[in-house]
Amino acid sequence: MSSAIRTESLTKRFRRLTALSGLDLDVPENTIYALVGPNGAGKTTAIKVLMNILRPTGGRAQVLGMDSQEIAGKTLAVIGYVSENQELPGWMRVGAFLDYLRPFYPAWDRDLENELVKQFDLPLDRKLRHLSRGMRIKAALAGSLAYHPRLIVLDEPFGGLDPLVRDELIEGMLERAAEATVLISSHDLAEIESFASHVGYLDQGRLKFSEEMTALAGRFREVELTLATPGALPEKLPANWMQASAAAATVQFVESRFDQERTSAEIRQVFGEPSNIAFNPMSLRSIFLAMARTGRGPERGGQE
Amino acid sequence: MKMSQIFHIFRKDVRHHWIEILVCQAALVAFCWNEVRGWRERIDFRLDILSTVVGVLLPFTWGFLVFRAVHSETLVGDRQFWITRPYEWKKLLAEKILIVLVFLNLPLLIAGAALLIKAGFSPWPHVLGLLWMQLLLIQLPFLPLMALAAVTRNLAQGLLALLAVVLYMIGMAALDGALTYLGFPSGDADVLQGLAIVIVCVVAIGLQYAQRQTGRSRAWLAAGAVAAVLVMLGNAYYLHGKDKYPLPAIGQLTSFHADLDPVHLSAPKEPPEKDEDVNFAIPLRAWGLTPDSLGRVRGVRITLKTPDGFRWDSDWQGYYSLLSPKENHWRQDFSMKYKIYERLKSAPVKARVSVAVEVFREHDLEVITAGNGEFDVPGVGRCRVRDKDASTLRCHSPLVKPPTMVVVRVDPAASTCTGQDKDQQTREGVPYAWEDGSNSNLPDYGISPVESFQFYFFSAARICPGTPLSFSFPKFTENTRADFDIATLNLDEYRTSSAYGSFVIGVGPRRR
Numbered sequence: 001m002s003s004a005i006r007t008e009s010l011t012k013r014f015r016r017l018t019a020l021s022g023l024d025l026d027v028p029e030n031t032i033y034a035l036v037g038p039n040g041a042g043k044t045t046a047i048k049v050l051m052n053i054l055r056p057t058g059g060r061a062q063v064l065g066m067d068s069q070e071i072a073g074k075t076l077a078v079i080g081y082v083s084e085n086q087e088l089p090g091w092m093r094v095g096a097f098l099d100y101l102r103p104f105y106p107a108w109d110r111d112l113e114n115e116l117v118k119q120f121d122l123p124l125d126r127k128l129r130h131l132s133r134g135m136r137i138k139a140a141l142a143g144s145l146a147y148h149p150r151l152i153v154l155d156e157p158f159g160g161l162d163p164l165v166r167d168e169l170i171e172g173m174l175e176r177a178a179e180a181t182v183l184i185s186s187h188d189l190a191e192i193e194s195f196a197s198h199v200g201y202l203d204q205g206r207l208k209f210s211e212e213m214t215a216l217a218g219r220f221r222e223v224e225l226t227l228a229t230p231g232a233l234p235e236k237l238p239a240n241w242m243q244a245s246a247a248a249a250t251v252q253f254v255e256s257r258f259d260q261e262r263t264s265a266e267i268r269q270v271f272g273e274p275s276n277i278a279f280n281p282m283s284l285r286s287i288f289l290a291m292a293r294t295g296r297g298p299e300r301g302g303q304e
Numbered sequence: 305m306k307m308s309q310i311f312h313i314f315r316k317d318v319r320h321h322w323i324e325i326l327v328c329q330a331a332l333v334a335f336c337w338n339e340v341r342g343w344r345e346r347i348d349f350r351l352d353i354l355s356t357v358v359g360v361l362l363p364f365t366w367g368f369l370v371f372r373a374v375h376s377e378t379l380v381g382d383r384q385f386w387i388t389r390p391y392e393w394k395k396l397l398a399e400k401i402l403i404v405l406v407f408l409n410l411p412l413l414i415a416g417a418a419l420l421i422k423a424g425f426s427p428w429p430h431v432l433g434l435l436w437m438q439l440l441l442i443q444l445p446f447l448p449l450m451a452l453a454a455v456t457r458n459l460a461q462g463l464l465a466l467l468a469v470v471l472y473m474i475g476m477a478a479l480d481g482a483l484t485y486l487g488f489p490s491g492d493a494d495v496l497q498g499l500a501i502v503i504v505c506v507v508a509i510g511l512q513y514a515q516r517q518t519g520r521s522r523a524w525l526a527a528g529a530v531a532a533v534l535v536m537l538g539n540a541y542y543l544h545g546k547d548k549y550p551l552p553a554i555g556q557l558t559s560f561h562a563d564l565d566p567v568h569l570s571a572p573k574e575p576p577e578k579d580e581d582v583n584f585a586i587p588l589r590a591w592g593l594t595p596d597s598l599g600r601v602r603g604v605r606i607t608l609k610t611p612d613g614f615r616w617d618s619d620w621q622g623y624y625s626l627l628s629p630k631e632n633h634w635r636q637d638f639s640m641k642y643k644i645y646e647r648l649k650s651a652p653v654k655a656r657v658s659v660a661v662e663v664f665r666e667h668d669l670e671v672i673t674a675g676n677g678e679f680d681v682p683g684v685g686r687c688r689v690r691d692k693d694a695s696t697l698r699c700h701s702p703l704v705k706p707p708t709m710v711v712v713r714v715d716p717a718a719s720t721c722t723g724q725d726k727d728q729q730t731r732e733g734v735p736y737a738w739e740d741g742s743n744s745n746l747p748d749y750g751i752s753p754v755e756s757f758q759f760y761f762f763s764a765a766r767i768c769p770g771t772p773l774s775f776s777f778p779k780f781t782e783n784t785r786a787d788f789d790i791a792t793l794n795l796d797e798y799r800t801s802s803a804y805g806s807f808v809i810g811v812g813p814r815r816r
Contacts, residue, residue: 048382053382054382073392073393076390076391083383086384086385087385088385089320089376091320100312100316103312104390105390
């Protein structure tokens with residue numbers, strides 16, 4: 001699968017602050033790639049560098065086969081970008097905003113525009129500055145989808161939105177995702193989980209891992225053991241066990257390289273034969289919480 | 305994009321900024337109205353305030369429009385929606401330039417043509433001059449305004465930057481004054497500084513639009529400001545020690561000479577104030593001018609030297625005076641610090657006086673009869689006699705003043721004025737008034753292409769409809785200088801109570 005976005009050792013420094021530190025990112029074409037991570041992880045900076053809003057300090061980035069620093073003018077006619085803190089021309093009415101954008105895009109689809117306006121329930125005669133935050137994002141998204149972009153970049157689009165608006169946005173985006181690559185940054189992991197095909201975890205400007213969502217969900221399990229006799233946790237545990245804790249005869253940990261046979265063998269090797277073993281699937285949120293609390297990424301399957 | 309991107313953005317900006325555009329045009333109309341009003345008669349105090357308001361308002365509205373238009377697609381920051389849209393920077397820049405051309409330059413061009421028509425001139429022969437004036441306005445202030453707008457985020461930031469520029473200009477003026485005070489000549493480096501402004505602004509604007517590198521663009525502008533200071537200092541240093549009006553070369557024949565006028569001056573009895581400058585005046589006399597020659601005094605300098613070697617130099621003092629073979633006496637004022645006066649007054653000092661003049665020869669005499677209202681004066685423009693005093697001729701020229709000096713003479717015997725007017729003509733000789741030439745065929749900075757100036761007859765000349773006026777356009781013949789020494793000069797004898805500009809009374813030899 002070819003890449004819609006690929007970065008190599010991408011670095012961005014703001015004076016003494018390193019926002020991106022040797023980022024190697026690969027977003028396959030026609031995927032929905034979720035870039036997640038805590039606040040200040042460098043998600044927005046990474047997107048701004050990819051969109052040539054900021055210039056990288058080092059490394060390189062390719063977007064749709066172009067060097068990111070060449071992204072300007074006509075090349076933006078195939079990229080849709082929506083950000084939570086984007087400044088829209090507030091004095092324009094929604095209808096005038098769409099009218100204004102239309103001639104910039106040779107591939108603008110008037111029917112699609114009408115569909116999006118209807119779907120998002122956009123009030124065409126209201127000024128952008130008078131719209132709610134959700135409506136503004138929807139207007140921006142409508143103005144970014146109506147020309148069938150090859151790449152849709154969404155920077156924290158759901159922040160502070162009510163669930164209804166979020167659903168409308170996701171629905172609107174997913175309907176067009178089939179023909180485009182979507183890169184979305186968010187820390188709303190519950191929402192991402194429902195539609196992202198790939199996920200990358202960014203922390204302190206470094207990509208801790210990047211992989212398919214199904215693979216990620218498959219290799220993380222919350223393990224709960226009931227031991228025959230209560231006892232303390234051994235000092236040395238397998239490196240792929242995270243957040244291990246013991247209470248009486250119950251031991252809990254997060255397995256980041258889950259394979260039922262191998263994990264069971266490791267458990268037996270450490271604890272002997274437990275009276276009960278439960279392998280519980282984890283939500284994306286639980287996985288990231290576990291990783292954030294452990295302060296590390298998984299040892300296998302992702303990019304370190 | 306079917307419709308050109310430039311016009312698409314332009315249409316959006318016009319729709320968004322129609323109020324700013326309207327305000328600009330209204331201010332321009334007010335300016336033109338005030339300008340025409342000022343031609344008619346001397347503006348009274350109330351109207352003078354209005355002139356100031358209109359004069360300040362117009363550039364302010366320009367800045368307002370330029371800032372607002374450029375900030376529509378602000379270049380500072382990383383959150384603007386347009387930077388992720390398919391804008392082409394060259395077209396965006398072209399659109400902003402189009403705004404300036406259409407809503408600032410074009411109305412100014414039209415206003416210029418309208419003012420010319422109102423002043424009685426056809427604008428068609430002056431189209432190139434009008435375009436030149438627009439080019440100058442682009443250089444200053446439109447280009448710097450665009451550069452400031454390009455490196456600021458919003459109107460508030462823009463106004464702060466503008467304030468910084470105003471403070472900088474005040475600083476530059478203060479530096480210029482300080483250099484002059486310290487004895488450095490105030491050189492004319494306008495061309496170099498103008499070129500620096502254009503280069504710096506163009507680079508800053510280009511950098512911002514092409515790459516949105518605000519830090520670099522701001523650094524460029526700051527470097528330009530520093531460069532302008534360095535040009536000023538460098539120029540002063542370069543000119544320091546060079547004589548502003550050099551002596552004629554050895555062997556060069558010159559028709560102008562000067563010496564001390566042996567008239568007796570009565571010095572004030574009161575001693576000078578210790579905390580004030582002391583004024584004194586040296587009576588001078590010119591000789592050697594041929595009968596058809598005129599001498600335009602450009603500067604006078606006096607150097608005083610005491611027996612113990614102390615030296616004081618007045619530096620060149622400008623002077624507004626026209627000398628002729630018969631009207632050749634004048635007084636030159638100087639002032640010095642009280643402490644220096646104290647040191648120089650007690651003993652006779654040696655003095656060296658230098659007089660720099662431009663010598664002209666009378667040329668192209670033409671007699672024009674003063675009309676009732678405005679009348680044409682070939683080579684000058686259109687003139688009218690000021691109704692109130694009948695001793696001032698107010699003229700308008702299209703684009704520039706006449707390039708050469710103009711001298712007007714009124715023969716009192718031929719005056720058509722009657723009654724009291726006639727009675728006031730008591731002086732002997734032919735009263736005359738004059739105006740320096742512009743020395744250029746290109747118009748200077750300005751909004752109005754109508755140059756206004758007046759010939760004021762210092763003597764009681766009276767001009768009424770039907771009075772013949774003799775116009776002369778003297779031709780420049782040479783720049784020269786006359787130096788002479790005064791063996792002993794008692795400074796106290798030449799002290800005056802206050803500095804005043806003494807003018808040669810405009811009475812010349814009677815001409816027939």
